[in-house]
Amino acid sequence: MEFASFLTSLGTSFVIFVVLMLLFTWLSRKPGNEVVYYPNRILRGLDPWEGRRRTRNPLAWIREAVGASEADVIVAGGVDAAVYLVFLCSVLGILVLSGILLLPGLLPVAATDHNLKLAVQHNSNGTFSNLDKLAMGNIQEKSPRLWACVLGTYWVSLVTFYVLWKAYNHVSNIRSAVKANPQATLEDFAVLVRDIPRAPKDQTIKDQVDSYFRALHPDTFYRSMVITDNKKVNKIWKELEGYRKKLARAEVVYAESKTTSKPDGTRPTNRTGFLGLLGSKVDTIDHCNEKIKELLPKLEAEQKITLEEKQRAAALIFFNSRPAAISAAQTLHSQIVDTWSVMEAPEPRQLLWTNLPKKFYERQIRQYIVYVVVFLAVFFYMIPIVFISSLTTLENLRKLLPFLKHIVDKPAIKTILEAYLPQIALIVFMALLPTLLMILSKAEGIPSQSHVVRATSGKYFYFIIFNVFFGVTISGSLIDSLKSVLNKPKDIVKLLSASLPGSATFFLTFVALKFFVGYGLELSRLVPLIIFHLKKKFMCKTEAEVKEAWAPGDFGYATRVPNDMLIMTIVLCYSVIAPLIIPFGVVYFSLGWIIARNQALKVYVPSYESYGRMWPHMHSRVLAALFVYQITMFGYIGLKVFVYAPFVLPLPILTVIFAYICNKRFYPAFANTPLEVACQNLKEIPNLESVYNAFIPPSLRSEKLEDSNQFEGAHSQASRSTPVVIT
Amino acid sequence: MEFASFLTSLGTSFVIFVVLMLLFTWLSRKPGNEVVYYPNRILRGLDPWEGRRRTRNPLAWIREAVGASEADVIVAGGVDAAVYLVFLCSVLGILVLSGILLLPGLLPVAATDHNLKLAVQHNSNGTFSNLDKLAMGNIQEKSPRLWACVLGTYWVSLVTFYVLWKAYNHVSNIRSAVKANPQATLEDFAVLVRDIPRAPKDQTIKDQVDSYFRALHPDTFYRSMVITDNKKVNKIWKELEGYRKKLARAEVVYAESKTTSKPDGTRPTNRTGFLGLLGSKVDTIDHCNEKIKELLPKLEAEQKITLEEKQRAAALIFFNSRPAAISAAQTLHSQIVDTWSVMEAPEPRQLLWTNLPKKFYERQIRQYIVYVVVFLAVFFYMIPIVFISSLTTLENLRKLLPFLKHIVDKPAIKTILEAYLPQIALIVFMALLPTLLMILSKAEGIPSQSHVVRATSGKYFYFIIFNVFFGVTISGSLIDSLKSVLNKPKDIVKLLSASLPGSATFFLTFVALKFFVGYGLELSRLVPLIIFHLKKKFMCKTEAEVKEAWAPGDFGYATRVPNDMLIMTIVLCYSVIAPLIIPFGVVYFSLGWIIARNQALKVYVPSYESYGRMWPHMHSRVLAALFVYQITMFGYIGLKVFVYAPFVLPLPILTVIFAYICNKRFYPAFANTPLEVACQNLKEIPNLESVYNAFIPPSLRSEKLEDSNQFEGAHSQASRSTPVVIT
Structure with missing residues (x-):
């Protein structure tokens, strides 16, 4: 790519970004749009504007985002958002610290050499751009200037270790501080038991679970909830909810049709057949009421059957104290280990009910x-x-x-x-x-949503690293290269090292496009805005429907984190070969940090809280990227016929040792809650009954408010309390 | 080796064995020898003979060994001995079941083929023995008879899986039954804490440990014992004990010298210098008394200093209930995982005091x-x-x-x-x-003796497998073969497969020698007998010295198990190639089982009890041997140019899966005590003070019986109770 076309592409991206920024400033101030730009604040019951309408400064949101404290972020977006910001911030730190030394150090070293010129003279028909002159490709073979590459690799690695160590410590402290907070969370009192063995014939699973845990934890066992097969009851409940929504909608339509000219209005009708297109025409309100009346006893009967007869081999056990639950979750219960396996219970809102009874x-x-x-x-x-x-x-x-x-x-x-x-x-x-x-x-068969997101994020990471990074770098058919690589595994380093410099400019443009256009769209929220307005205009009738239309969702870590990881891997791998990429990386992660802060504070609403369990995954993937970088650098410097290339080799070993130490030191406290943390601030014990009720899935909750009869099934008592919202 | 020389060697070994057996029958009946042949029974306070002197049957001991129940073995030799017997018995089972099908199946298949004859005709100067005719080497290349080899390999593998699964289940049950026994053991109430962080300046480690555990386990914490650096106090104590022994010895010598002719006797004297050879001559009794008087206050002062000032970063924590201790030992305590790491405490007698304070x-x-x-x-x-x-x-x-x-x-x-x-x-x-x-x-830095034995056994296993089995098989210099193997890793299978058949006869002789001579010596205990009599005659004066001279020691699993493993690996690997080895293996393991039973019941005294923690190691090494066997068979059948050789390949995969499942299902209950087990029979709680005292090392116990002052150091109170003997 020529230098001019690179500049053009950069300029275009930048113009788009500025336009989107201005759009954001203008749109976010328009009344009616606040539910798109401040949904998090609205849902938390705060004033979305906070007297900010007066300032016309288009950059005011930046001041707010930067000015907010980490505690604010945790309150608004949860620990997971705060940890995501720590991740962005850490990568930013690595790049800034690397750049401080690499840019003034490597650019002059490269610019004053003549390898490219020589190559052009030799080939006579080759060309090279000014951009390429600033990259390591311009250093001649065997030149002692390659020492700068070796030292640069060391500097980047050491900076990464330092920043990651600090960050792991910081995240570990955030996690323990929030977990130790006096406002106990629901799941702290519960333990998830899976692989319950087949119950004796005269006992239900519920009886078996109760007697087992009562015997092992006589002082601390509170009660148990056996997981049931809710497929049928869920279906009935969903049908019921569907009719309720339809009823609410029909009533609004009917009320709106009562204009002054037509005081009686028109009662809405619908067809009962396929998609409302076929079948006999009925009065919607009457039809829905009828259906609801029909379904309610059906639901109740099915609830009873489910609780009594559809018990499955998993259960939630509730304890009367936090340390007791934490300690029980970490203690081996059964002599035969594929039965009665215990773990800390996930939050009720992220429990994957259908996965729980899956056997070991x-x-x-x-x-x-x-x-x-x-x-x-x-x-x-x-x-x-x-x-x-x-x-x-x-x-x-x-x-x-x-x-x-x-x-x-x-x-x-x-x-x-x-x-x-x-x-x-x-x-x-x-x-x-x-x-x-x-x-x-x-x-x-993963039991919780946050775990699924982590697993997805990992898979997606491997996918884009292999297919985008390696795919573009080793240009040409990946399968063909793979064939040769599988025959001689050593060749992958050589292949990668030889192909890297050629793709530098492509990746410069790629990163720039990503941050200018990607972040512009993210901040301006053009797509959600358009969808919201369309929905509001043509589809939404009731309040609940409008609210659903602007529901912001969460960060979507499953795709967001791997994408950031890709950029990080690219910038890291090119940091020494083409140091010019570092400023682009810095812009990407600083813009990303500011915008993610803004979104965490004002837009996205977390759909679960895993207390930063994403961090160990991010940490080890940054180290994986570093490892790839170090191996690539070894290959690259080796290709330049530099005899001191093996001086780079201690680095990958250091990386493995560092990963091992971090894993040993920090990871177990992420996999389990340490007793030290669970024992703090024990005074405020929540109402255990409400903790229990929060775990009952909505389809199994009793519908009749006046009814307080006790189910004698899996839950022993499905009382009518509403779920406790976790703060 | 010729067939005749093989028979000669076998015959010689057998004669030696018969001679040793007769020696045993004769010697074990002689009065004065009972401490060599029945020390375990004597130490348990039983009559060594039990009215057996009348029977002159030289095989009576076999009836007794076979007749004893597993419970008897556990009482006499502990769970570890019982588990070792299960191991011998399992291997025996594998070999017997394999032999039942392989011997009648494979021998005719091999004997009726003519490969060796053809080879001899071809080479004209080759020879072959009748023994070789019965091995697979006699099957021609590409012969469909090789299907018998494939099926044989499958049969041996399936038999191994079946027997090992049964055995793991059995051992797991023994372990849980003994662990759940109502007579609680000392270490069940204790937890070992290592990696205690540096204490604040105004606190001792003891204070810090107490406050930490009291906060985390307010209801169940009993007291703590901080590990101290006992180097100096041990030295003084040993010196003191040495003088005491010397004094007792001198007193006996003095008493013996008082004959009727010389009623005053001669007071023994010694020199104080190097090895008692140089220096001034002193009266031994006076000298020792003087030294003891001198050392006693020195010991006491050093004990105080040790307890107060030499506290190190590890401690034993005592709980007031078994489930509390078990549960605490499995719960993560600290947010930072390289501090406050907890584990179940080993028995006091096998604690390696100096290893405990070693940091993570x-x-x-x-x-x-x-x-x-x-x-x-x-x-x-x-x-x-x-x-x-x-x-x-x-x-x-x-x-x-x-x-x-x-x-x-x-x-x-x-x-x-x-x-x-x-x-x-x-x-x-x-x-x-x-x-x-x-x-x-x-x-x-391993904390317990049994763990050290397991680790040693593993290392020794690898050593003899590589150096004896591979070393002999791939005859010639191992290092040279290794060089070629390291260049082409695939070749090891080829090399091994090609060399195996040649060494079959060597290994037949080796196994026979092992069991006839090795077991003969083991049973007759000739070496300990001679040493005991020599010591008794020339060195021992006091009762304690005599007792020390016949102290039987324990099984010595560290070398015994790997040696059995070697035989098992050899027999397994040759089971199909030269099925004649199977009867030898059967004799080895059945004789081994009977003799080990005899020794467990009458001779060896366990020096620690690990409740069968050796088993998972034995299990995985049997599977490792099976894996080597399967790979070798694949290579061997492949060398015979048999196109269906890949049919063997699913077997190694099956082995890995089997190992994985067993590990998941059984292993955690060996690494930790399950709560289910710890919660049984809780009624008999021992005196916690005596549990505590049993963990105090002898050099730190108070010497003055009348003194009951409380040390304010690491143990807070070193009272004068004697250690509780574990049953």
Whole structure:
């Protein structure tokens, strides 16, 4: 790529960014849009504007984002958001500290050498840009200037170790501080038991669980809740909820139709058949009321059957103190270890109810199958795409969908379709990938949503690192390169090192595009804004529907973190080869940090809280990227025929040792809650009954408020309290 | 080896065995020898003979050994001995079940083929024995008879899985039954804490430990004992004990010298200098009394200083209930995991006091250093031996020790020395190896003796498998073969498979020698008998000294188990190639089982009890041997150009899966005590004070019986109770 075209691309991106920023400033001030730009504040019952309408400064949000304390972030977005910000901040720190030494150190070393000039003179028809002159490619072979590369690699590695150590310590402290807080969380009192052995014939699982835990924890056992198979009851409950929503909507429509000219209004009607298009016409309000009346006793009967007869081999055990629950969750219970396996209970809102009763060996087998599938997907993702694109050639389309024949045969449309069909297939596949990975992760039998997100994030990370980073770098068909690499595994370092410099400019542009356009869209929230207004105008009738239309969702760590990781890997790997990429990385992560802070404080609402359990994954992936970087640098310096290249080799070993030490020192406190933390501030014990009730899934809650009869099933008593909201 | 010479060797071994058996029958009946043949029974206060002197049946001991129940073995030799017997019995089971099918199945298949005859005709000068005709080597290449080999491999593998699964279940049940027994053991109430962080300036470690555990376990914490640096106090105490022994001995000598002719006797004297050879002559009794009087206050002062000032960063925490201690030992205590690490306390008698305060990272580093040293020792054990033998050449000896010149220069002695010096170096090195490995294992920072034995056993296993099995099989210099193997790792299977058949007869003789001579010596206890009588005659004066002379020691699992493992590996690997080895293996393990039972019931006294924690190690090593066997068989069948050889390949995969499942299902209950087990039979709580006192090392116990003052140091109170003996 020429220098001019690089500048053009950079300029265009920047203009788009400025336009989006201005749009954001203008749109976020318009009344009616506050639910799109400040949903988090609104849901927390705060004034979205806080007297900020007067200032016309388009950068006021930056001051607010930077000015907020970490405690504010934790209150607004939870520990997970705070940890995500620590991650962005750490990478920023690594890049800034690296840049301080590398930019003034390496650029002059590279710029004053003449390798490229010599190469051009030699080849006579080669060209090189000014940008390439500033990269290490301009250093001649065997030149002692390559010492600068070696030292640069050392500097980046040491900086990374320092920053990561600090950050792990910091996150560990955040986690323990929040976990030790006096406002006890619900799940602190509960333990999840899986792999309950088959109960004796005269006992229900519930009886068995109760007697087992009462015997082992005579002083601290409070009560148990056996996991039930809720498939049927959920179906009835969803149907019921559907009719309730429909009823509410119909009532609003009816009320709105009562204009002054037509005081009686028109009662809304619908058809009962397929999608409301077929079948007999009925009065919606009457129909819904009827259906609800019909479903209520059905639900109640099904609830009773579920609780009594559909008990499955997992349970939640509630204890009367936090240390007792924490300690029970970490103690081996059974002599035979594939029965009665215990773990700390996840939050009620992120429990994956259907995964809980999956048995030990089933989980193991599922996990390995999923690993194999993901491995194949990562390495051979081209194959399904090629398959799909071969399916979607025009010839095949014409055969499969003959009614398209007339359109397809027009020459203009034909050309366009032929050019874009494979790309469209690729885009569709890439868009479906996170969902696919999420489904795969869920199929592993993981008990909580946050764990599924972590698992998905890991899979996605491998996918984009292999397919974007390696894929672009080792340009050409990845499968062909793989074939040669599999034969001689040593060659991957050589291949990567040889291909890296060529892609430097491509990645510079890629990073710039990512932050200018990506962050511009993220901040301006154009897509959610348009969707919200469309929905509000054409679909939403009731308050609840409007609220649903602007519900902001959470950060989506499963895709967000791997994408940041990709940028980090790219910048790290090029930090010495083409130091000019560092400022781009700095801009990416500083902009990212500011915008993520803004979104955490004002927009996104966390859908679960895992107390920073994402961190160990981020940490080890940053180290993995560092490892790849160090190996690549060894190969790169070696390719320059520099005899001191092996001086880089202690670095990957150091990285492994560092990862091992961090894992030993910090990780167990993320996997389990330490007793030290659980024993603090024990005074405020919440009402245990309300803790218990919070874990009852909505479909099993009693519908009749006046009814306080006790189910004698799995939950022994499904009382009518509302769930306790976790702060 | 010719068939005749094989029979000669077998016959000789058998004659030796019969002679040793008769010696045993005769010697064990002689009065005065009962302390050598029945020490375990004597120490348990039982009659060694039990009216058995009348029967003159030389095989009576076999009836007794076989007739005893497993419960008897546990009472006499502990769970560890019972588990060792289960191991012998399981291997026996595997071999018997394998033999039932392999011997009648494979021998005819091999004997009716003609490969060896053809080879001999081809080479014209080759020979083969009748023994070789019965091995798989007699099957021709590509012959469909090789299917028998494939099926044989499957049969052996499936039998192994079945027997091992049963055995693991059985051992797991023994362990839980003994652990759940109502007679609580001391260590059940204690937890070992290591990596205690630096105490604040105004606190001792003891204060810090107390306040930390009192806060975290307010209801169940009883008291703590901080580990101290006992080097100096141990030295004084040993000196004191030495003088006491000397005094007792001198008093006996003095009493014996009072004959009727000389009623005053002669007071024994000794010299105070080097080894009692130099220095001034003193009256021994007076001298010892003086020294004891001198040392007593010194000991007491040092005890006080030790308890107050030499506290180290580890402690034992005592709880007032078994489940509380078990649960605490499995719960993560600190947010920062390299501090306050907890584990179940080992028995007081096997605590390695000096290893306890070693810090987390120190332990890690030591462990890896030891691994590297052992790895080098296993692979390059020839190098130190060559080095030592080069040092011990006659030339060097003459230079280093000139006074030997006259002896060495005599031609007869010279020849003998030249021939045997290297062998002697090898024998010395092999004899020192277990001790060396034990020291290395101890240097890892392991807290208990049983763990050290397990670690040593593992190291020794690798050593003999590599150096005896692979060493003999791939005959010639192992280092040379290794060089070629390291270049092409695939070749090891080929190399091993090609060399195996040739060594079959060697190993047949080896196994026979092992069991006939080895077990004969073991049963007849000739060496301990001679040593005991020599000691009794020339050295022992007091009762205590005599008792020390016949102290039987324990099984010595560290070398015994790996040696059995070696035989098992050999027999397993040859089971299909030369099925004739199976009966030898059956004899080895059945004789071994009977003799080990006899020794467990009557001879050896366990020096610690680990409740069968050796089993998971034995289990995984049997599986490792099976794995080697399966891979070797794949190579062997492949060498015979049999196209269906890959049908063997699912077996190693099955082995890995089986190992994984067993590990998941059973292992955690060996690493920790399950709560289910700890909660049984809680009624008999022992006196906690006596539990506490049992952990005080002897050098820190108060010497003055009348003194009950409280030390305010690490133990807070070193009272004068005697240790509680564990049953």
